[in-house]
Amino acid sequence: xxxxxxxxxxxxxxxxxxxxxxxxxxxxxxxxxxxxxxxxxxxxxxxxxxxxxxxxxxxxxxxxxxxxxxxxxxxxxxxxxxxxxxxxxxxxxxxxxxxxxxxxxxxxxxxxxxxxxxxxxxxxxxxxxxxxxxxxxxxxxxxxxxxxxxxxxxxxxxxxxxxxxxxxxxxxxxxxxxxxxxxxxxxxxxxxxxxxxxxxxxxxxxxxxxxxxxxxxxxxxxxxxxxxxxxxxxxxxxxxxxxxxxxxxxxxxxxxxxxxxxxxxxxxxxxxxxxxxxxxxxxxxxxxxxxxxxxxxxxxxxxxxxxxxxxxxxxxxxxxxxxxxxxxxxxxxxxxxxxxxxxxxxxxxxxxxxxxxxxxxxxxxxxxxxxxxxxxxxxxxxxxxxxxxxxxxxxxxxxxxxxxxxxxxxxxxxxxxxxxxxxxxxxxxxxxxxxxxxxxxxxxxxxxxxxxxxxxxxxxxxxxxxxxxxxxxxxxxxxxxxxxxxxxxxxxxxxxxxxxxxxxxxxxxxxxxxxxxxxxxxxxxxxxxxxxxxxxxxxxxxxxxxxxxxxxxxxxxxxxxxxxxxxxxxxxxxxxxxxxxxxxxxxxxxxxxxxxxxxxxxxxxxxxxxxxxxxxxxxxxxxxxxxxxxxxxxxxxxxxxxxxxx
Amino acid sequence: xxxxxxxxxxxxxxxxxxxxxxxxxxxxxxxxxxxxxxxxxxxxxxxxxxxxxxxxxxxxxxxxxxxxxxxxxxxxxxxxxxxxxxxxxxxxxxxxxxxxxxxxxxxxxxxxxxxxxxxxxxxxxxxxxxxxxxxxxxxxxxxxxxxxxxxxxxxxxxxxxxxxxxxxxxxxxxxxxxxxxxxxxxxxxxxxxxxxxxxxxxxxxxxxxxxxxxxxxxxxxxxxxxxxxxxxxxxxxxxxxxxxxxxxxxxxxxxxxxxxxxxxxxxxxxxxxxxxxxxxxxxxxxxxxxxxxxxxxxxxxxxxxxxxxxxxxxxxxxxxxxxx
Numbered sequence: 001x002x003x004x005x006x007x008x009x010x011x012x013x014x015x016x017x018x019x020x021x022x023x024x025x026x027x028x029x030x031x032x033x034x035x036x037x038x039x040x041x042x043x044x045x046x047x048x049x050x051x052x053x054x055x056x057x058x059x060x061x062x063x064x065x066x067x068x069x070x071x072x073x074x075x076x077x078x079x080x081x082x083x084x085x086x087x088x089x090x091x092x093x094x095x096x097x098x099x100x101x102x103x104x105x106x107x108x109x110x111x112x113x114x115x116x117x118x119x120x121x122x123x124x125x126x127x128x129x130x131x132x133x134x135x136x137x138x139x140x141x142x143x144x145x146x147x148x149x150x151x152x153x154x155x156x157x158x159x160x161x162x163x164x165x166x167x168x169x170x171x172x173x174x175x176x177x178x179x180x181x182x183x184x185x186x187x188x189x190x191x192x193x194x195x196x197x198x199x200x201x202x203x204x205x206x207x208x209x210x211x212x213x214x215x216x217x218x219x220x221x222x223x224x225x226x227x228x229x230x231x232x233x234x235x236x237x238x239x240x241x242x243x244x245x246x247x248x249x250x251x252x253x254x255x256x257x258x259x260x261x262x263x264x265x266x267x268x269x270x271x272x273x274x275x276x277x278x279x280x281x282x283x284x285x286x287x288x289x290x291x292x293x294x295x296x297x298x299x300x301x302x303x304x305x306x307x308x309x310x311x312x313x314x315x316x317x318x319x320x321x322x323x324x325x326x327x328x329x330x331x332x333x334x335x336x337x338x339x340x341x342x343x344x345x346x347x348x349x350x351x352x353x354x355x356x357x358x359x360x361x362x363x364x365x366x367x368x369x370x371x372x373x374x375x376x377x378x379x380x381x382x383x384x385x386x387x388x389x390x391x392x393x394x395x396x397x398x399x400x401x402x403x404x405x406x407x408x409x410x411x412x413x414x415x416x417x418x419x420x421x422x423x424x425x426x427x428x429x430x431x432x433x434x435x436x437x438x439x440x441x442x443x444x445x446x447x448x449x450x451x452x453x454x455x456x457x458x459x460x461x462x463x464x465x466x467x468x469x470x471x472x473x474x475x476x477x478x479x480x481x482x483x484x485x486x487x488x489x490x491x492x493x494x495x496x497x498x499x500x501x502x503x504x505x506x507x508x509x510x511x512x513x514x515x516x517x518x519x520x521x522x523x524x525x526x527x528x529x530x531x532x533x534x535x536x537x538x539x540x541x542x543x544x545x546x547x548x549x550x551x552x553x554x555x556x557x558x559x560x561x562x563x564x565x566x567x568x569x570x571x572x573x574x575x576x577x578x579x580x581x582x583x584x585x586x587x588x589x590x591x592x593x594x595x596x597x598x599x600x601x602x603x604x605x606x607x608x609x610x611x612x613x614x615x616x617x618x619x620x621x622x623x624x625x626x627x628x629x630x631x632x633x634x635x636x637x638x639x640x641x642x643x644x645x646x
Numbered sequence: 647x648x649x650x651x652x653x654x655x656x657x658x659x660x661x662x663x664x665x666x667x668x669x670x671x672x673x674x675x676x677x678x679x680x681x682x683x684x685x686x687x688x689x690x691x692x693x694x695x696x697x698x699x700x701x702x703x704x705x706x707x708x709x710x711x712x713x714x715x716x717x718x719x720x721x722x723x724x725x726x727x728x729x730x731x732x733x734x735x736x737x738x739x740x741x742x743x744x745x746x747x748x749x750x751x752x753x754x755x756x757x758x759x760x761x762x763x764x765x766x767x768x769x770x771x772x773x774x775x776x777x778x779x780x781x782x783x784x785x786x787x788x789x790x791x792x793x794x795x796x797x798x799x800x801x802x803x804x805x806x807x808x809x810x811x812x813x814x815x816x817x818x819x820x821x822x823x824x825x826x827x828x829x830x831x832x833x834x835x836x837x838x839x840x841x842x843x844x845x846x847x848x849x850x851x852x853x854x855x856x857x858x859x860x861x862x863x864x865x866x867x868x869x870x871x872x873x874x875x876x877x878x879x880x881x882x883x884x885x886x887x888x889x890x891x892x893x894x895x896x897x898x899x900x901x902x903x904x905x906x907x908x909x910x911x912x913x914x915x916x917x918x919x920x921x922x923x924x925x926x927x928x929x930x931x932x933x934x935x936x937x938x939x940x941x942x943x944x945x946x947x948x949x950x951x952x953x954x955x956x957x958x959x960x961x962x963x964x965x966x967x968x969x970x
Contacts, residue, residue, distance in 0.1 A: 005941045090858045091939050158940040163855050169832065170815040170857055174926055175780070175900075178938040260832055260922045266816055267831065300714070303728040309738075331818060332829045333810075333836030336760045340753045347748060351741040358737040361706055366724040368716045379711065386703050390696035397748060399755030400688045402826020403674045406818055406853040470672035470689075472822040474853040477861040 005178075006603075008158050011092070018155050047583040049133035050543050051118050054140045056437055058115025059430065061144055065108040068151065070504055072100035077461075077497035080490050083482045093478035094161040095180070099154065101164030102184065105280065106191060107147040109418065112426040113287040114143075114198055117226045120433055121202060123533035123541060124220045126211025126550045131204040133581040134623075139194040139201065141591030146191025149598045153183035157602065160184040163476065165273055166247070168258035168266040173251050179602045182251060186598040189244045192237055193594075199233030202226060211532070213552035217311075220531040220556075221297075221304060224311055225290025228318045229283055235322065236279035243272035252604060267332065274325035282321040285417065286314060288425030289356060292378045295432055296360050298529055299375040300367030303556060306359040313352030320349045330398040331405050339398040346396035353389060357382060372527070373447035377428035380455045381420055388416025391466065406476075409469025412462045419458055427454075427507070435526035439539040440518040446510040450503050457499025464489040464496075530559035537570060542641045544578045544633055572644050578633040586626075590619035673822050678848065678869075679841045680763035681825030688755050692748060699744070759826075762805035762839045771805040771839065774798060775911075777918055778810075778817035778830045778852055779925060780900040781859030786911035790879040793889055795897070795906035797866040801875040802845055808838045811918045813898060813925035818854035821867050827853055833922035842869035858939075862902055883909050891915060898928035900936075901951050 008014050032038050045053060075096050079088045088096065122130055130136050153159045157179035162171040171181050206227045210219070219227070247269065249255040256262030258269040297304045304310065326334060326342040360382060369375070391413040395401050404410055427450070435441050473486050480486050521539035528534075532550055533541075535558045547570055554560065561567050597612025675690070677683045714722065758764065762771050775786040776798075785798045800806050810819050810830035820827035821840060828838040830852075842848070852863040870878070889908035894916075897903065916924045929935075937944035 002941070005938055008940045010940070010945070090861060094855075094858065094860075158938065161857070161939070167816055167855070170855070174929075174936060175815060175857060177936045178940075180939075260814065260926055265833075267834070270816075301716075301723075302725050305727070306729040306734050309729070309734050329829070331827050332831075333834075336757045339756050343752050343756065344745070344749050347745045347752075351738070351745060354741040355734070355737055357703065358706075359734070361703075361710055362730075362733065364710050364714055366722050366727050367714050368720055368723050368725075369711060369714050370716045379707070382707055383704065386700060390699050393745075393748065394689070394692045394696060397688060397692055397752040397755075399752055399759055399826075400685055400692065402759070402828070403682075403685050403689065403822065405827060406820075406855075467672060470674045472673045472849075474820075474851065476855040479861060 006156060008155055014155060021155065042585070043583070046588050047137075047585045049129075049137045049581050049583055051122050051130050051133065051136060052437065052541065052543075054136055055115045055118030055120075057140055058111045058118055058143070059437075061147060062108050062112035062115060062426070065103050065111070065147060066504070069100050069103040069108050070501060072096045072103070074497055074501050076100065077494040079478060080480075081494040082491065083484070083487045084479050088478065090478045091161060094163075094476070095154070095159035097476060098160050098163050098184075099150075102150065102160075102188070103147075104418075105164065105284065106188060107143075107150065109284040109422045109426070110195065111143055111147075112430075113229075113284060113422070114195070116291070116426070116429045116433060117202060117222075117229075117287060119437055120429075120533055121223050121226050122205065122209070123436070123536070123545055124223045124531050125206060125209060125214060126532045126546060126552065127205065127209040128545045128549070128578065129209075129581065130201055131209055132201050134584055134587065135197055135201050137584065137587035138590065139197040141587045142194035142197070142594060143191045144194075145591040145595045145598070146187045146189070146194065149190060149595055149602070150183055150187030153180060153187075153602075157183065165277070166269075167273075168247070168250075168264070168269040169260045171247065171269075172259050174260070182248075182602040182604075185244050185248045185251070186601050189241065189248070190594050190598050192240055192244070195233060196237040196241070199230045199237065203230040203234065206230070211550050211552050213557075217308070218552055218555050218557070221293035221307070221310060222287070222290035222531075225286045225288075225293070225314060228314050229286045232279045232283050232286070232318050232321060236276045236283065239272060240276040240280075243269065243276065246272075248601070252601065270329055270332070271325070274328040275322075278325040278328065279321040281417075282317060284422045286317065288381075288421050289314065291425045291429040291432070292360060292381055293363075294531065295374045295378045295428055296363050298432075298527055299370045299372055299378075300364045301370070301528075302363060302367035304359070305362040305365070306355075307555065309355060310359055313355045316352045317349060320345060320352075324349065327396060327398070327401070330401045343396055343398040347393055350389060350393050350396075357386065357389075373442070373444055373451060374428040374432040374527075376448065376451045377424045377431070380451065381424040381428070384416060384420035384424070384455070384458070387463075388413055388418075388420055392417060404469060406474055407469035408465040408473045408475060411475045412465035412469060415462045415465075419462070427451075432527065433533075434514075435521045435539060436524070436533060437540070438515075440514060440520050441526060442510050442514045443518060446506060446513060450507045450510060453506060454500055454503030457496045457501075457503060459496065460499060461493050461496025464492050468493075528562075530556040532558055534558060535567075537642060544580055544638070547578075547638050547642050548574045570642055570644055572639055575635045575638050575642075575644075577635055578638060579630055580633055581630040582628050584626075584628075586619050586623050590616055593619060677823055677825065678844045678846065679824045680765055680843065681759065681840050682823055684755055684758065684763075685826055688751055691751060695744060695748060759839070762807070763841050766803065766805050766841060769804050771807040772801065773807050773809065774800070775809045775811070775913060776819055776830065777813055777912075778815070778819070778856075778863075779813040779898055780815055780856055781852070781863040782897065782901075782903050783819075783850075783852070783863070783865045784897065784912065785865075786913050787879065788911060788913055790883060791910060792879060792882045792886065793908040793911040794882075795903060796864075797868065797905045799868045799870060799875055799878050800842060801872045802842050802869045804872070805839050805841045808840065809919075810836045810838060813918045814900075815856035816854055817852040817856055817863070819850070820853045821848050821850035823848045824850075824867065829854060832918055832925075833920075835919035842867070845869050845871065857900075859900065859902055866905075882907055885909070895928040895932060896954075898925040899932065899934055899951065899954065901954070 032041060079085050079093055160180040160183055162176050162181060166184060169175060206223060246257040250257055250259055256264040258264045258266050293304055324342060324346045327346045330339050395404055395413055431442050431447060468486055468489050524536035524539055525534040593612050593615030597609050600608030600612055675686050677686050773788060777784040783796050785794045810828055812830040812832045814832060817830045818827045819830050824840040824842055828836050846869055848867040850865045850867050856863060886907045886909040888910045889912060894912050918924055937947040
């Protein structure tokens with residue numbers, strides 16, 4: 001292999017990226033060495049099995065990926081701002097929209113939500129940890145390594161350019177040669193392992209680790225939504241694993257599952273992809289629904305309206321999510337009957353979703369609504385998500401979809417549901433649980449600026465795209481002619497996109513500002529919350545979460561206790577030694593071997609791939625002979641941590 | 647409080663005005679044939695429902711948020727209000743009714759779009775094979791025994807049955823002003839009925855991403871009177887050169903070409919719906935190999951390919967005179 005095939009050359013923007021990557025790495029190494037932070041990094045973070053720390057690492061990675069995916073988006077919007085722009089060439093544009101889509105879904109939305117689930121769910125169910133803390137670390141590190149492998153593609157070897165859907169035969173060796181598409185396959189595959197493990201881990205955690213008295217129908221809504229999400233993950237991700245493996249065989253080992261030659265079926269890929277891909281949409285929206293339920297109820301100071309209907313509608317949505325995948329290719333000529341059936345099932349998803357919207361509205365009804373930033377994001381969600389929802393129903397009407405398919409109408413629709421749903425939820429949840437993670441709130445005034453700039457920018461960006469779609473602008477074109485008349489609306493859209501970018505910067509500034517100046521929380525109940533995570537006496541829960549496992553008597557147990565003035569004080573005699581798992585460096589090392597294996601396969605250097613795989617199995621082997629059952633936290637240490645006076 | 651919510655209202659109102667005023671200019675909503683018209687009607691029908699839903703949700707949100715905001719002398723606070731069977735039943739039933747109201751016309755349209763338009767059912771449709779090759783469109787008229795590249799002529803007021811397939815990547819055949827699209831896939835044949843009711847030139851394109859040349863993977867559709875069409879077809883048959891296998895193989899190379907015309911069709915020797923490997927084999931015969939896009943070789947290959955296509959067009963300059 002020649003150098004010009006290994007490094008991406010000839011593009012000043014890429015050289016800029018090279019330089020900034022090297023500088024950042026040098027900066028980090030310098031900082032860690034100068035301030036003697038290596039040991040701290042290893043002991044506190046790289047080897048941790050604490051669900052809260054893993055959650056924070058998930059969120060930090062997701063925010064970084066939001067930046068990367070966001071920069072991609074702005075590059076695209078810059079190219080599209082005016083007709084026949086020469087800012088990016090076709091190949092470069094294709095790579096950027098491919099990585100934008102993949103990163104935002106797989107490496108931003110999912111880890112952001114999984115991060116919040118990691119931080120919050122064990123606390124909400126009154127557990128000291130997740131069911132398998134070590135596995136949790138493996139999940140995080142495989143996700144992280146998968147993301148990193150995918151990310152280096154743009155400077156080493158070239159990014160994938162067949163779209164995030166990677167339809168065959170476009171994604172085959174013949175039409176997309178080289179490492180780009182391999183990065184997609186291996187990056188997603190490795191990260192997918194982590195996601196599937198998370199699915200199993202949290203399913204067991206929620207089913208088996210709930211505090212005494214917390215029956216299924218006393219679980220907070222966010223925990224419920226996480227449970228349903230984990231079930232979807234467990235059913236959907238194996239499909240992705242198989243599909244990616246088959247395409248990897250096609251590309252690396254000459255099989256013919258989806259290729260043009262050898263009776264391959266390109267449509268099979270599309271079916272497998274969306275059999276996973278459609279449920280994936282609900283994997284990233286249901287936890288968001290759960291968060292909004294918590295936040296709306298907290299800041300309306302009122303019980304959630306229609307708790308059981310909320311759960312049933314969620315279960316119905318989860319079931320439906322597996323029955324509608326064909327609506328992604330109504331135009332594939334599957335025949336009138338098939339299209340009719342999938343049209344109706346798709347529209348039917350609107351029913352339980354609508355029910356949820358009305359239940360949220362009536363949660364506020366007869367409440368006492370406080371306009372905190374998390375609440376603003378939740379209200380913004382209702383107002384904007386409905387636009388995405390109704391246009392989703394329009395797209396579901398197959399006969400009309402023949403005109404919307406692959407146009408900006410679709411692009412606008414899914415950004416309206418994914419941004420107004422998932423991204424708003426990520427911001428809302430982050431701000432809401434920020435004091436739980438860091439011991440202080442983000443500044444509310446700056447937070448409101450973020451909300452308004454982002455929300456207005458979001459609408460300015462995506463609303464015009466419905467009209468561009470109806471005016472015949474297809475998605476994924478890298479430029480368009482003056483005569484098409486799409487120029488003005490694209491310019492408006494680009495301006496909106498940059499407003500969202502500015503809002504992101506204000507958010508980052510808010511993190512810095514609040515870190516410096518925010519008042520530190522003194523209790524664990526920053527927002528006068530309703531659920532168990534707010535019941536820890538210290539602002540940030542200690543590594544063992546609860547000194548004494550709470551006993552739950554009903555929904556919103558903590559809130560009702562506060563109302564009745566019966567919040568129990570922790571007493572020294574209640575404390576017993578607490579069993580906790582030991583930290584381990586193995587998950588991190590195992591993931592590093594995954595990286596070696598993945599990188600080797602991307603470049604088809606089989607010696608390297610085999611070395612990496614041996615390393616992975618070696619760490620598994622090592623682990624199976626490791627008899628570390630964890631340790632006990634002494635009563636004295638708990639008393640000291642909880643500052644209980646005798 | 648009202649002040650705080652004002653942006654929401656102003657914005658909603660603006661959007662509604664924007665939407666209603668802009669509609670007639672959008673090409674999907676300005677169809678020139680019965681297929682597109684049917685789809686336009688369905689779209690408009692659904693838009694009214696959707697605006698109604700938005701109105702209800704926004705009005706309710708505004709009312710509740712305004713009335714139950716936290717303030718001094720707040721009234722009506724009821725923290726334990728946790729549901730109402732009556733209300734919940736209402737909002738299970740109403741969406742069900744809406745979905746039914748949308749499903750019926752949708753299913754009707756889905757079925758009717760499978761065949762030729764109602765108004766011209768008794769006419770024999772004109773059959774055109776449309777084959778997508780990265781990044782050009784080959785149109786074969788089996789009855790007339792002619793073939794065009796990147797443009798086509800059709801008679802007005804007569805249904806046209808497109809038989810779609812692809813030589814390589816999956817493409818989507820779309821002429822927005824005549825009606826919705828369908829995929830063209832190698833190893834398969836899909837069918838799409840379209841019809842033009844007005845003479846004129848309409849833009850068609852591939853709308854499913856097929857890589858580097860996707861953006862310019864377009865074609866022109868010229869709708870004309872029956873007599874004009876017949877005249878064009880017979881002239882083409884008489885004047886245009888025959889399509890040779892060698893020429894056709896060169897068309898299989900990735901790249902753009904301008905419009906071309908031939909007096910025979912490739913259907914005589916290959917049907918991509920039955921032989922998905924043809925294009926790849928042709929590329930191999932011509933010694934073409936896809937290079938890494940970022941490598942030096944890839945960039946050189948790209949330049950070479952562009953020159954190759956230019957040469958092919960020049961040798962076919964004769965065909966060009968028939969394009970218009």
